Amino acid sequence: MGMILISALSMGAIGAVLAGFLAFADKKMKVEEDPMVEALTGALPGSNCGGCGFAGCRVFAEALMKGNALPNACVAGGSETSKAVAEIMGVDAGSMKRNIAVVLCKGGNNEAERRATYRGEMTCTAETLTGADKSCSYGCLGLGECVDACKFDAMAMNENGLPVVFYDKCVGCGACARACPRNIIEMHPEDHKLFVYCRSRDKGAYAKKVCKVACIACGLCVKDCSAPGGIALKDNLAVINHDVAPQNDESIKRCPTKCILYGIEESVTRSNYFASIRK
Amino acid sequence: MELILIFISASLINNFVLTYFLGICPFVGVSNKTENALNMGFATTFVMTLTAAATWPIYNYVLVKFNVPFLQYVAFIIIIAALVQFVEMYIRKASPSLYRALGIFLPLITTNCAVLGLALFMVMREYSFLESIVFGFATGVGFTLAIVMMSGIREELEFADIPKHFQGISITLIIAGMMALAFMGFAGLIRG
Numbered sequence: 370m371g372m373i374l375i376s377a378l379s380m381g382a383i384g385a386v387l388a389g390f391l392a393f394a395d396k397k398m399k400v401e402e403d404p405m406v407e408a409l410t411g412a413l414p415g416s417n418c419g420g421c422g423f424a425g426c427r428v429f430a431e432a433l434m435k436g437n438a439l440p441n442a443c444v445a446g447g448s449e450t451s452k453a454v455a456e457i458m459g460v461d462a463g464s465m466k467r468n469i470a471v472v473l474c475k476g477g478n479n480e481a482e483r484r485a486t487y488r489g490e491m492t493c494t495a496e497t498l499t500g501a502d503k504s505c506s507y508g509c510l511g512l513g514e515c516v517d518a519c520k521f522d523a524m525a526m527n528e529n530g531l532p533v534v535f536y537d538k539c540v541g542c543g544a545c546a547r548a549c550p551r552n553i554i555e556m557h558p559e560d561h562k563l564f565v566y567c568r569s570r571d572k573g574a575y576a577k578k579v580c581k582v583a584c585i586a587c588g589l590c591v592k593d594c595s596a597p598g599g600i601a602l603k604d605n606l607a608v609i610n611h612d613v614a615p616q617n618d619e620s621i622k623r624c625p626t627k628c629i630l631y632g633i634e635e636s637v638t639r640s641n642y643f644a645s646i647r648k
Numbered sequence: 649m650e651l652i653l654i655f656i657s658a659s660l661i662n663n664f665v666l667t668y669f670l671g672i673c674p675f676v677g678v679s680n681k682t683e684n685a686l687n688m689g690f691a692t693t694f695v696m697t698l699t700a701a702a703t704w705p706i707y708n709y710v711l712v713k714f715n716v717p718f719l720q721y722v723a724f725i726i727i728i729a730a731l732v733q734f735v736e737m738y739i740r741k742a743s744p745s746l747y748r749a750l751g752i753f754l755p756l757i758t759t760n761c762a763v764l765g766l767a768l769f770m771v772m773r774e775y776s777f778l779e780s781i782v783f784g785f786a787t788g789v790g791f792t793l794a795i796v797m798m799s800g801i802r803e804e805l806e807f808a809d810i811p812k813h814f815q816g817i818s819i820t821l822i823i824a825g826m827m828a829l830a831f832m833g834f835a836g837l838i839r840g
Contacts, residue, residue, distance in 0.1 A: 375714045383706060383723055387730040394734050398741045 406430050412453040413443055416520055420444040420542030444468060444541040468541030468556045470534045471634055474509040475566040476580040477529030481508050497550040504579035507568040509553050518548035535639040561611050562632040570604040584628045594620040651782045658786035664762045665794040666831040671762030675795055676820055685799035687746055691735060693788025695757050696766055698731050700784025703767045704777050724767040732758040762791060797827065
């Protein structure tokens, strides 16, 4: 009986002393954490994509609190997230434009020539280091590093060896554009519809020899463009000035290689892409 | 001299992780990045040293005095739990980034059997107070050494071509076994 009593008392005493010590430490070491930061972090998607320009969702939330970021800067979450964030912050969400990734190369396995067979590490970055197997030194290598970089299931490699962006899934974080060693992917606001799907700066004759859909810098689109200065030739490549160029398909009609196209990005959604390959 | 011997014995020869196989959970769980492994090692070393310092007086002045040494398991567990809570508060205050990096593994030090093992060995070997603290610190150093070495190897392994069925935890356990074999070599340091 005595032993049980002693056991209970000694354990109780040890427990009480420790509890007191912890309670004291808790008071002393209280961390002043802003509950707003917690709430904001909770409202963000949490994918840490870096699309807002900050290192992660939490860092973005802290920047929001300090006033260094705009509530609608989160591209991954879209308008719903910016609405939620603005509600927590107590400000007006404002309108925001979504960016989407555009793959500026149409020279897949069927169109572009390969001068060798690459058998190394199957990533585009590694292949770039070897000089790559494509004759065109500006075209897509087709190993899908951009698809691996996408965290939103918004990209896939098609059977022609080119990446496709799903218009409905892309949040405009730009991870694919950063992953591409040849800088083929550009980020554009979704109201841009006219693109030259080629990055080749080779002379027209060579560009056409190695790829059926290369821009050969013939200048027909420049002549046909209804807005002056909308399309210009630079380094053997037609370059579109999106601020000036008309948003219509007038200028693309005479393109001999059909590398300038209008409004095709928005036609590809995830569901209709997979429906089309199942057929 | 005795203290140096205890230090070398606990950190190298009788390394907790690699000869007693205590504390395998964080050893496997937090050893994928050297930076995190090092932080985990430091946190564990800190907890172990404090544990040694806190359990010795309680064992000798409370449990032995009242003739209830069989309570050591229960007593040690609550002391360790309280200390880990304290360390968690301290790290949260001192370094929020470290707090986030350690994440769930920080409270898991509570259930790290190496810490309880340390307290029990300390009692079993009848160390003095100073010896206990050196023993606790040396055990932590040994744990840090093992986990950092493991993380170094695992970072290299990222690039290795491992057969499919050995990938992940299996290759980690195989490497732990090899490291344990290598650490057996230290047994020759002290004769007798």
